[in-house]
Amino acid sequence: xxxxxxxxxxxTGAGRxxxxxxxxxxxxxxxxxxxxxxxxGRNPDSxxxxxxxxxxxxxxxxxxxxxxxxxxxLTMTVDVTNQEHVxxxxxxxxxxxxxxxxxxxxxAFARGADRVPVADLTPDLFNLVMDIKVGGTFYCTKxxxxxxxxxxxxxxxxxxxxSAGKRGSxxxxxYNAANFAVVGMTQSxxxxxxxxxxxxNCVCPGAVDTHRMDDLGRGDTWTNMAANTPIGRNGTDExxxxxxxxxxxxxxxxxxxxxxxxxxxxIMEH
Numbered sequence: 001x002x003x004x005x006x007x008x009x010x011x012t013g014a015g016r017x018x019x020x021x022x023x024x025x026x027x028x029x030x031x032x033x034x035x036x037x038x039x040x041g042r043n044p045d046s047x048x049x050x051x052x053x054x055x056x057x058x059x060x061x062x063x064x065x066x067x068x069x070x071x072x073x074l075t076m077t078v079d080v081t082n083q084e085h086v087x088x089x090x091x092x093x094x095x096x097x098x099x100x101x102x103x104x105x106x107x108a109f110a111r112g113a114d115r116v117p118v119a120d121l122t123p124d125l126f127n128l129v130m131d132i133k134v135g136g137t138f139y140c141t142k143x144x145x146x147x148x149x150x151x152x153x154x155x156x157x158x159x160x161x162x163s164a165g166k167r168g169s170x171x172x173x174x175y176n177a178a179n180f181a182v183v184g185m186t187q188s189x190x191x192x193x194x195x196x197x198x199x200x201n202c203v204c205p206g207a208v209d210t211h212r213m214d215d216l217g218r219g220d221t222w223t224n225m226a227a228n229t230p231i232g233r234n235g236t237d238e239x240x241x242x243x244x245x246x247x248x249x250x251x252x253x254x255x256x257x258x259x260x261x262x263x264x265x266x267i268m269e270h
Contacts, residue, residue: 002032003249008097010089012080012140013107015039015058017051018210020160021106022062023241029069031245033102036093037062040107041077048211072097080107080136083143090143099151102248103144105137105182106160112215114174126174133178137185145193154197156248159186161259163206163267179204183259190257201247201255206263207234229264 009028014021014037025035039059047056057064063073074096079085093100109129114121137159148155164172165179186202193200207213207225216222226234240262246252261267 002030004028004102004245005032007033007101007248008036008093008099009033009102009104009248010036010038010093010100010140010144011104011106012038012078012136013040014062015042016211017048017054017056017061018237019212020205020208020210020237020240020244021104022065023237024104024106024158024244025062025073025241026065026069027238027241027245028102028248029066029071029073031249032071034072034074034097035063035066036074036076036089036096036100037066038076038078038089038107040079048214078107080140081131083139086136086139086143089140090147094147100144100147100155101153102156102158103140104158104160104244105140107136107140108133108160108178108212111175111212115171117171118173121173126177129174130178130181134181134185137182141185141189145198148198149196155199157189157193157198157200158244158247159189159200159202160244161186161202161204163204163261163263165202165204165259166261166267166269186259187257194256199247199253199256201252201257202259203240203244203247204259204261204263204267205235205240206261206266208237208240209234210237226264229266231264233264235262235264 011025037059059075063075066073109132161179161182165183168176190200
């Protein structure tokens with residue numbers, strides 16, 4: 001039987017055709033888990049051309065992929081900055097599947113508008129970036145752990161940070177702050193939840209070919225980013241998704257509190 005048969009994974013921010021959340025949801029399904037797929041309820045008019053071309057339906061299409069792999073899926077629209085939404089996500093998962101076992105904190109603010117000099121970064125935008133990434137991770141983890149404590153069988157949490165959680169750069173203050181925070185939160189959670197049988201780790205991707213990177217285009221900037229990696233290419237969402245799922249297998253059960261770089265070698269600092 002697949003290793004995660006009988007387990008239930010919640011993946012936030014999983015509605016994109018080209019996205020780490022969708023790839024992680026599919027990876028969990030291949031390992032046998034049922035999946036709760038959440039998104040923000042995007043307006044279809046805002047979908048990129050490749051999603052429109054295949055009649056993509058946000059979280060419903062991700063759920064279809066999970067079901068095609070033989071597992072059950074539940075879709076939910078969730079604002080991770082809203083505690084009531086987050087609690088409804090946990091309650092809905094338990095009502096549908098009877099339990100939760102895995103949480104992937106993947107939701108994040110769309111890149112672009114926040115990539116400005118500090119002098120041009122508005123307090124509202126700074127707070128929004130922090131609220132989604134840091135506040136959302138906190139709210140989802142808190143509600144998830146309350147259910148895990150009731151179940152008494154342990155669990156797994158995978159937080160998604162970034163290379164920007166390891167190294168600061170200009171014009172990315174809010175993004176750096178949010179992702180550095182997630183790395184620190186991961187360490188705190190790992191120490192607190194480890195004795196309860198919960199593994200907590202963090203993944204820090206570099207340049208990955210997802211919709212989040214479309215504002216850069218796929219021209220010279222993208223090519224140069226690939227050329228600057230020791231292995232000469234950027235990453236794929238499937239590579240990140242598969243590794244996220246791996247962290248919830250028995251083979252990874254002694255990995256705890258780590259924030260792991262997946263970036264082709266562009267950043268090697270711990």
